[in-house]
Amino acid sequence: MAKRGDRGGAKTRAHIAAVATELFVERGFDDVTVAEIAAASGVSKVTVFSHFERKEDLALDRLPDAVGVARAAIRDRPDGVGVVEAFRRTALALAQEQHPLSGLSPAGEPLARTVAGSRALISRLREFEHEIEAELADELESDARFSGDSELVAAVIVAAYRTVAVATTRRRLAGDDLDVLVAAHCERLNAAFTALAAAW
The missing domain is CATH 1.10.357 (Tetracycline Repressor; domain 2)
Known part of the structure; x- marks a missing residue:
């Protein structure tokens, strides 16, 4: 899990969440996979899950x-x-x-x-x-x-x-x-x- 004080980690987390939210709004939560979010964000699935414990938290990141x-x-x-x-x-x-x-x-x-x-x-x-x-x-x-x-x-x-x-x-x-x-x-x-x- 990236530390909150890690600026690079915080930027990556925010970027992934923003990409995920855009995909969810466009296609619906259930029709978007974590793999697709990772690819669209330019990161691996491992990186996604290092910042978010579950898929739902990508949409509710606040x-x-x-x-x-x-x-x-x-x-x-x-x-x-x-x-x-x-x-x-x-x-x-x-x-x-x-x-x-x-x-x-x-x-x-x-x-x-x-x-x-x-x-x-x-x-x-x-x-x-x-x-x-x-x-x-x-x-x-x-x-x-x-x-x-x-x-x-x-x-x-x-x-x-x-x-x-x-x-x-x-x-x-x-x-x-x-x-x-x-x-x-x-x-x-x-x-x-x-x-x-x-x-x-």
């Missing part, structure tokens, strides 16, 4: 970034700001920036359609929900400022965000105007996290 963002929301929050409020601020900032992790980037619709059309990719996203819940629970458990049930809080935060994100994605794929959708997404995030803040 998921590891989400773990870092979520951990940072907890770790870097100012004193006096609760965990739920920290996540509200982070989620709203990503949405307003139309960051790729928000699902609202202007160029993200073709990939969203590809993911929605693949059972394998949807299954991988569901697995990731459990992975990020565990990461959040671990971060909360080690946070001296937090007192409460770390697993429960992590689970409800992920569930709330997933509910909003899925609804937003469906509306986007249905053709809703992106600017209108960003505003609606932020409104629903505020409503969801206000409800959670009242509980904690």
